[in-house]
């Protein structure tokens with residue numbers, strides 16, 4: 452039996468961009484939450500390291516050495532000083548370049564998977580460093596629990612008892628790919644203030660996603676998605692995640708979420724959606 456891990460879909464409940472850094476990155480403050488669903492990875496023992504990609508969003512995604520799954524595997528091999536292989540299979544269920552982790556979640560899931568498959572003992576600090584090297588979001592995805600992120604997004608604080616687990620959520624993507632770097636570049640450079648401390652949901656409600664205006668400027672349909680979600684019954688918060696274009700809504704009840712999912716599917720049959728829960 453191959454081992455399995457989920458690349459849990461990531462949501463930024465709020466994302467405050469504070470300043471542009473000399474290294475081209477941006478200091479930010481964000482509240483990460485994770486969904487119960489995502490991409491599915493499996494791995495079995497093998498002599499060579501291989502990746503096979505299946506699933507609704509697998510088409511067009513390179514399964515070569517540039518894939519974040521293989522980059523994570525190579526980095527782990529190097530850190531552990533081993534040359535063991537693995538036959539990895541990625542079921543790509545999340546849209547690519549869509550602000551919900553995607554590749555970052557896959558890289559993190561691959562790390563968790565291969566640590567188990569290879570039965571290697573890698574210190575947490577080493578895993579964190581490998582993850583941070585793969586992408587600003589990968590350390591958060593490695594943990595895949597509610598977190599507050601600062602710095603590039605890789606200085607993390609676990610939000611114990613965040614009160615978010617089990618909250619019904621609907622993800623909606625209008626099927627436009629939005630690359631992360633260009634959205635940060637289009638941020639207007641105005642610091643609109645810190646993200647509040649304390650209760651994560653209250654902080655998120657009082658907060659914002661500073662990447663939403665530049666993402667909307669590039670893809671106006673994002674405004675339509677947020678407006679459609681915000682108008683649904685039982686919505687607690689509707690917003691774009693990350694650099695877009697996926698938007699999310701948190702609901703009071705699973706019935707409200709399912710009603711919203713039905714309405715979205717009826718009105719916008721081309722859009723992708725996922726009805727799930729926060730974990």
Ligand SMILES: C[C@@](CO)(OP(=O)(O)O)[C@H](O)COP(=O)(O)OP(=O)(O)OC[C@H]1O[C@@H](n2ccc(N)nc2=O)[C@H](O)[C@@H]1O
Pocket residue numbers: 463466475476477478479481549550551552553555585586587588589602603604631632633635692693694695
């Ligand atoms: C915006 C966020 C919010 O969680 O999520 P996504 O939209 O990618 O899901 C993340 O900060 C994305 O993290 P990740 O996708 O891992 O970023 P990376 O691969 O490290 O960087 C891609 C590009 O984004 C920009 N970038 C990223 C993070 C950051 N704090 N400042 C930046 O300016 C840089 O231009 C960088 O070259």
Ligand SMILES: Nc1ncnc2c1ncn2[C@@H]1O[C@H](COP(=O)(O)OP(=O)(O)O)[C@@H](O)[C@H]1O
Pocket residue numbers: 512517518519520546547548549550551552553554555557558629630631632693694695
């Ligand atoms: N396993 C993977 N899943 C998705 N994208 C991947 C993967 N491996 C590499 N990539 C690359 O990463 C890019 C997505 O990065 P990014 O824009 O940061 O996505 P997101 O906003 O969804 O986190 C894609 O353009 C894709 O070429």
